[in-house]
Amino acid sequence: MNDFSGPECRYQRDLSRGSFVPSHCHLEFSTSFNEGVHSGPVQHYRDHRALLYTTHQDGPGCPGVDKSLRDDDLDCYRFYCPVSSDPSPSLAQYSSVSYPDYLLHQAGPCHFLSPPPGLGKHAPHPWTPEEAFLCGMPSAEMREAVASINSEGADELYKQACSRHKSAGELRQCNQLDMGQNSSHPLTVLMPPREKTGEKLAVQNGNMCQVVCDVNGGGQMVLLNHCSPSQIIHPMVLGHSVSSAEPPLYTADHPHSPEHCPLQGRGDGPVSQVPGGYTSPPYLSSFTNSNTHPSSNLISTAPGYTFNTMPGPYTSQFHQTPCAARADTVETRHSGAQTVRAWERSKKPCNCTKSQCLKLYCDCFANGEFCSNCKCINCCNNIEHESERYRAIKTCLERNPAAFRPKISNRKLGDVKNRHTKGCNCKRSGCLKNYCECYEAKIMCSSTCKCVGCRNYDGSPVRQHTAWQSPDATDIYSTGSKCPLSCITPDVVEATCGCLLAQAEEAEREGHTRPHAERLILEEFGQCLTQIVRSIFKSTGVQW
DNA sequence: GAGTTTGAAACT
DNA sequence: CAGTTTCAAACTC
Numbered sequence: 001m002n003d004f005s006g007p008e009c010r011y012q013r014d015l016s017r018g019s020f021v022p023s024h025c026h027l028e029f030s031t032s033f034n035e036g037v038h039s040g041p042v043q044h045y046r047d048h049r050a051l052l053y054t055t056h057q058d059g060p061g062c063p064g065v066d067k068s069l070r071d072d073d074l075d076c077y078r079f080y081c082p083v084s085s086d087p088s089p090s091l092a093q094y095s096s097v098s099y100p101d102y103l104l105h106q107a108g109p110c111h112f113l114s115p116p117p118g119l120g121k122h123a124p125h126p127w128t129p130e131e132a133f134l135c136g137m138p139s140a141e142m143r144e145a146v147a148s149i150n151s152e153g154a155d156e157l158y159k160q161a162c163s164r165h166k167s168a169g170e171l172r173q174c175n176q177l178d179m180g181q182n183s184s185h186p187l188t189v190l191m192p193p194r195e196k197t198g199e200k201l202a203v204q205n206g207n208m209c210q211v212v213c214d215v216n217g218g219g220q221m222v223l224l225n226h227c228s229p230s231q232i233i234h235p236m237v238l239g240h241s242v243s244s245a246e247p248p249l250y251t252a253d254h255p256h257s258p259e260h261c262p263l264q265g266r267g268d269g270p271v272s273q274v275p276g277g278y279t280s281p282p283y284l285s286s287f288t289n290s291n292t293h294p295s296s297n298l299i300s301t302a303p304g305y306t307f308n309t310m311p312g313p314y315t316s317q318f319h320q321t322p323c324a325a326r327a328d329t330v331e332t333r334h335s336g337a338q339t340v341r342a343w344e345r346s347k348k349p350c351n352c353t354k355s356q357c358l359k360l361y362c363d364c365f366a367n368g369e370f371c372s373n374c375k376c377i378n379c380c381n382n383i384e385h386e387s388e389r390y391r392a393i394k395t396c397l398e399r400n401p402a403a404f405r406p407k408i409s410n411r412k413l414g415d416v417k418n419r420h421t422k423g424c425n426c427k428r429s430g431c432l433k434n435y436c437e438c439y440e441a442k443i444m445c446s447s448t449c450k451c452v453g454c455r456n457y458d459g460s461p462v463r464q465h466t467a468w469q470s471p472d473a474t475d476i477y478s479t480g481s482k483c484p485l486s487c488i489t490p491d492v493v494e495a496t497c498g499c500l501l502a503q504a505e506e507a508e509r510e511g512h513t514r515p516h517a518e519r520l521i522l523e524e525f526g527q528c529l530t531q532i533v534r535s536i537f538k539s540t541g542v543q544w
Numbered sequence: 545g546a547g548t549t550t551g552a553a554a555c556t
Numbered sequence: 557c558a559g560t561t562t563c564a565a566a567c568t569c
Binding site: 433 | 565566
């Protein structure tokens with residue numbers, strides 16, 4: 001495994017798991033949120049919810065990602081850090097839950113601030129059930145989430161933290177977070193003085209304990225349950241409130257000011273942009289009710305505490321990668337109104353007439369967006385039809401739990417480039433028109449595809465004229481026929497392997513020498529290849 | 545802008 | 557799971 005160091009910890013890249021794992025003790029996994037946090041998005045590393053959060057300046061490929069940590073296996077998750085100035089305690093909660101659960105079990109004023117990368121069909125990684133983040137969960141959900149934490153190690157951690165801080169005379173019990181009227185275990189947060197930023201603290205909830213990081217010294221907290229297999233994250237805001245309607249957007253003038261944290265979500269303008277360019281689908285806002293302010297797209301999750309429900313800069317599932325969306329996001333740093341305009345400009349309006357924009361036919365719906373400036377008829381993909389929308393989402397997920405996952409990803413083991421997760425099924429377009437989802441996504445067809453007459457493959461003489469032609473493509477298939485790769489399906493590979501194994505077993509049974517056995521296996525492999533190639537020519541009408 | 549083509553989604 | 561229908565986007569004229 002490859003090691004690399006984080007701000008406060010060391011991580012190991014576990015290639016076998018395609019993820020980063022902490023190589024130190026549990027206490028070391030969470031990074032502090034220093035002042036610099038405000039200038040970049042929070043990065044959440046896949047498979048390690050709550051394990052690693054860090055922020056980065058712009059890096060290659062994906063803005064906001066540090067060069068040293070940039071990796072295709074990473075997901076750029078986006079946090080809003082609601083900041084307020086009211087000294088009364090306010091609370092925002094994020095939780096890691098499954099997306100279907102997240103969609104289906106919302107009952108209160110919730111706002112989905114960190115879109116699953118999968119919501120955009122072309123997000124770099126597929127959505128996995130554990131990676132949604134909730135913000136503004138009602139107390140009941142917070143309670144439930146916290147109640148799910150059970151850790152012996154956390155208790156010890158709590159004791160250690162208490163001992164350390166008490167001995168230093170630093171600990172102060174700053175707040176008792178409201179865990180709901182029925183909560184028998186109010187969540188007590190123990191935190192050091194503000195100036196001691198980045199401290200890991202302990203939170204005791206009844207008999208349970210979680211690690212807490214002071215996000216930026218301004219009272220923003222992240223609650224981490226480091227011991228549970230299902231890490232739970234609860235960024236919280238303490239000692240602040242929303243007092244100004246002015247959107248606290250990140251600006252070049254105040255790149256490091258907490259008041260301009262790009263992660264925060266308050267004010268009257270959409271604050272969805274981050275350098276990473278991820279959108280903030282308004283799924284949860286569709287489940288909001290009493291605390292929602294449709295006119296301003298805000299959701300109040302606690303007194304004096306609001307979130308913005310406005311979808312972020314549109315990241316088309318088929319027209320724009322999150323990173324490519326940056327031009328828009330840069331443009332949107334100035335005001336909420338401008339943000340709306342920039343986003344609406346980039347958002348592609350739908351024209352649905354019969355689906356009420358509640359089926360996956362509708363790109364807005366499929367992208368997790370409300371319809372906005374669309375030309376659709378009888379649209380129900382809006383806040384006014386939240387119940388219908390809720391049912392539609394539920395139906396979609398029941399039919400296909402992966403319905404809202406990205407169609408394009410490179411998450412498959414060994415994949416370097418993106419690929420269509422399901423593959424296309426084109427028959428007449430040659431996969432060279434936008435009818436083809438692969439072509440539209442500017443990726444080549446792969447073995448996953450079931451297309452007929454495909455010309456969208458690396459080396460296709462036709463595809464070489466496309467603007468997104470990869471520079472390393474070579475014309476190795478001069479027939480212009482179906483992509484050979486698309487014929488080598490997993491079944492074909494399996495069958496081939498089976499033949500080779502059978503040949504090896506037969507050679508062993510017959511007592512052949514090793515060189516001879518290898519030769520037999522190679523001959524068998526040659527026959528398999530011959531059949532495959534013959535099949536390719538046959539399927540494309542080329543004479544053998 | 546109307547009509548056609550296309551392939552994914554939805555349905556049976 | 558396969559075949560059919562529905563749907564909306566892409567495309568053509």
